[in-house]
Amino acid sequence: MHKAETLHNTLCRIDGRGYKAYKELKGSYAFPDFTLYIDHVQGDPFAAPSRIRVRVERKKAGWPENLAVRKEHRIAVGDFLARECGQAIKRIAKGKRGSGASGQISLDQPGQEVLERTSVIVEPAWIEARLTIGLPAAGRQVLGREAAEIFFRELPAIVKESIFFSSLDQQKLTGHWQTYEEAEFIREKLPAMGLVSFIANGSVLPRRSGVDEWPIRREEAVSFLSPPELEVAIDLPYSGRMTGMGIPQGITLIVGGGYHGKSTLLRAIERGIYNHIPGDGREYVVTIGSAVKIRAEDGRAVTKVDISAFINNLPHLPGRPAPDTSGFTTVNASGSTSQAANICEALEIGAELLLLDEDTSATNFMIRDERMQELVAKEKEPITPYLERIVQLKEAGISTILALGGSGAYFDLADTVIMMDSYHCRAVTEEAKRICRVHPIRGHKVAASGSFSPKSRIPLPQGLDPSIREKVKIKTRGINEIGFGLAEIDLSAVEQIVDEAQVRFIGETMYFLAKNLVDGRRSLREILLSWEELLESGGLDQVARTLRGDFARPRRFEVAAALNRLRTLKIRP
Numbered sequence: 001m002h003k004a005e006t007l008h009n010t011l012c013r014i015d016g017r018g019y020k021a022y023k024e025l026k027g028s029y030a031f032p033d034f035t036l037y038i039d040h041v042q043g044d045p046f047a048a049p050s051r052i053r054v055r056v057e058r059k060k061a062g063w064p065e066n067l068a069v070r071k072e073h074r075i076a077v078g079d080f081l082a083r084e085c086g087q088a089i090k091r092i093a094k095g096k097r098g099s100g101a102s103g104q105i106s107l108d109q110p111g112q113e114v115l116e117r118t119s120v121i122v123e124p125a126w127i128e129a130r131l132t133i134g135l136p137a138a139g140r141q142v143l144g145r146e147a148a149e150i151f152f153r154e155l156p157a158i159v160k161e162s163i164f165f166s167s168l169d170q171q172k173l174t175g176h177w178q179t180y181e182e183a184e185f186i187r188e189k190l191p192a193m194g195l196v197s198f199i200a201n202g203s204v205l206p207r208r209s210g211v212d213e214w215p216i217r218r219e220e221a222v223s224f225l226s227p228p229e230l231e232v233a234i235d236l237p238y239s240g241r242m243t244g245m246g247i248p249q250g251i252t253l254i255v256g257g258g259y260h261g262k263s264t265l266l267r268a269i270e271r272g273i274y275n276h277i278p279g280d281g282r283e284y285v286v287t288i289g290s291a292v293k294i295r296a297e298d299g300r301a302v303t304k305v306d307i308s309a310f311i312n313n314l315p316h317l318p319g320r321p322a323p324d325t326s327g328f329t330t331v332n333a334s335g336s337t338s339q340a341a342n343i344c345e346a347l348e349i350g351a352e353l354l355l356l357d358e359d360t361s362a363t364n365f366m367i368r369d370e371r372m373q374e375l376v377a378k379e380k381e382p383i384t385p386y387l388e389r390i391v392q393l394k395e396a397g398i399s400t401i402l403a404l405g406g407s408g409a410y411f412d413l414a415d416t417v418i419m420m421d422s423y424h425c426r427a428v429t430e431e432a433k434r435i436c437r438v439h440p441i442r443g444h445k446v447a448a449s450g451s452f453s454p455k456s457r458i459p460l461p462q463g464l465d466p467s468i469r470e471k472v473k474i475k476t477r478g479i480n481e482i483g484f485g486l487a488e489i490d491l492s493a494v495e496q497i498v499d500e501a502q503v504r505f506i507g508e509t510m511y512f513l514a515k516n517l518v519d520g521r522r523s524l525r526e527i528l529l530s531w532e533e534l535l536e537s538g539g540l541d542q543v544a545r546t547l548r549g550d551f552a553r554p555r556r557f558e559v560a561a562a563l564n565r566l567r568t569l570k571i572r573p
C-alpha cells in the first residue's frame with residue numbers, strides 16, 4: 001500500500017508524458033478517509049475507462065455497528081448508496097476535460113429494482129464503491145494535474161457526500177431498507193399462506209410507457225384494489241397490517257376486455273420476483289422467486305429438450321427419421337415448439353409458477369377447439385395444448401397464471417378467475433363456473449394421457465467456448481444480447497431480465513460455469529444450484545474474473561435461459 005502522496009507525486013511527474021505512463025498508477029493508496037485501489041488502467045483515452053475501488057471503514061464513515069448487518073439489509077443499503085453516489089458524481093464531478101472520456105467519473109446505476117450488485121458493496125466492516133474514471137488526456141498526453149484534481153478533490157468529496165453516514169437522508173435510507181425487508185418478508189410468507197403472489201391495495205401497476213419503467217403519475221392511474229373475495233392481510237414488521245390481493249396456488253386466469261389492464265397486472269406479477277424502490281408503485285407487489293414468464297419465441301434454437309409432453313409425431317420428410325421430441329433439437333423452433341421448450345426448460349431447473357399471456361403465446365399451443373379437432377385429425381396434430389396439461393402441472397405443484405381474453409376453454413380448470421374491468425379488478429370465479437354449466441364444452445379433454453416429468457440434461461464443456469483466436473471474448477449489448485466467443489445469444493424474449501448489469505453477469509457466469517462446473521457429469525440444475533450456493537456464501541465476486549462494479553445478480557432461470565439459447569450448446573446424449 002502506497003501513501004496518497006505517492007499518487008500525487010506520480011501524477012505530477014508523468015504530466016505531459018505519453019498516455020501509457022498512466023499504467024504506473026496501478027496499485028493501492030491510503031487516503032485519509034479511504035483506501036483507493038486502482039485496479040485497471042486504460043490503454044488510451046478512448047478505451048474503456050479505468051476501474052477503481054474506494055474502500056471506507058464503516059467506523060470511520062460513522063456507520064452504526066448494528067445497521068446493515070444482515071445480508072438483505074446490506075443489499076438494500078448498497079443499492080441506496082449506489083444511487084446516492086450517482087447523484088454526488090453529478091453534483092461534484094466536473095466531467096469531461098480532454099480527449100475521449102477524459103475526466104468522466106461514473107458508477108453503474110440501478111433501475112427500479114433493488115438487486116444484489118457490485119457497484120457499492122456493503123460488508124459488516126467496510127463499504128466499497130466501484131467506479132470508473134476516464135483518466136484525462138490532451139490528445140494522448142497525460143493531464144496529470146487534472147487527474148490529481150479528480151483523485152484529490154472530486155473523489156474524496158463524492159465519498160464524503162454519499163458514503164459517510166452523517167451526510168445521508170436518514171429517513172430515506174431507513175425507508176429504503178425497510179421496504180426491501182418487507183418485500184422479502186412477504187415473499188417468505190407466501191407459500192405458507194398458499195399464495196403465489198401478493199398485490200397490495202394502493203399499488204400503481206402501469207408504467208409510463210412500453211420503454212419506460214417509471215410509474216405513470218398517480219392521478220393518471222387507477223390504483224390497485226383487491227376484490228373482497230381475494231383479499232388477504234399480512235402483518236409487516238414496520239408498516240403494520242397490509243391488505244391486498246392474494247393469488248392462490250393453482251390455476252388462475254386474468255380475463256377481461258382488450259385494453260382493460262390484463263397484461264399490466266401480469267407484468268407486475270412477473271416483476272414481483274424482484275424488490276422495488278420506494279415510490280415505484282410496485283414495492284408491495286411480491287411474487288414467489290420461482291415464477292417464470294413463458295412465451296412463444298419462434299426462431300430460437302433448442303438443444304435436446306424433452307418436449308414430448310406437449311409435442312409428438314412431428315412431420316418429417318420421407319426416408320428421414322422422425323424428430324425425437326423427447327430430446328428435441330432445432331435451430332429454428334416454431335411458435336408452439338419454442339413455447340413448449342421454454343416451459344420444459346423452466347421446469348427442469350425448478351420453476352413453480354408459470355406466467356403466460358395470450359399476447360405472447362402461440363394460439364395452437366394454448367387451445368384447440370372442437371371444429372379444428374374435427375377438421376385436423378388427432379394423428380395429424382403434434383401438439384397437446386397447454387389446456388390438457390395444466391391440471392397435471394398443478395398436481396405436480398406447478399401453478400399457472402394466465403392472462404387471456406379470447407377463449408373460455410380454461411374456465412373449467414381454473415381455481416381462480418380474476419377480471420380486469422376498466423383497470424378495476426373483480427373476482428369472477430363463480431360466474432365463470434356458472435357459464436361452464438350453462439355452456440359445457442363437448443369432448444373437453446382435461447388431462448392428456450401420458451406422464452409429465454421434466455428430464456434433466458447434462459451440458460458438455462465443449463459447447464461452451466467463449467474464445468476467439470485463443471482470447472476470451474464476452475460482450476453484452478444492452479439487455480438483449482450476449483456475444484459469447486463467436487456465438488450470439490438473443491435474450492430479447494427472456495422477459496424477466498431487467499438490467500444490463502445482470503446480462504453482463506450472465507456472460508461472466510457462463511464462462512465461470514464452463515471453466516468450473518460443467519464437467520459432462522453434473523446436470524444443468526445441479527450446476528446452477530451450486531452456482532447459487534457460491535453466490536450466497538461469497539457474493540458475486542466469487543464468480544467473476546476481475547473485480548468489477550457493473551454486475552448485478554440474475555436468477556438461475558435467466559442464466560439457464562442464456563445457456564439454452566446458446567446455439568453451440570452441447571448436451572450429453
Ligand code: ADP
Pocket residue numbers: 205206207220221222223256257258259260261262263264265420423
Ligand atoms: P390488456 O392486456 O387487457 O389488453 P393492458 O394491460 O395492455 O391491457 O393495458 C392497456 C393500457 O392501459 C396500457 O397502456 C396500460 O398502461 C394502461 N393501464 C393498465 N392498467 C392501468 C391502470 N390501473 N391505470 C391506468 N392505466 C392503466
Ligand code: MG
Pocket residue numbers: 262263264359
Ligand atoms: Mg394484453
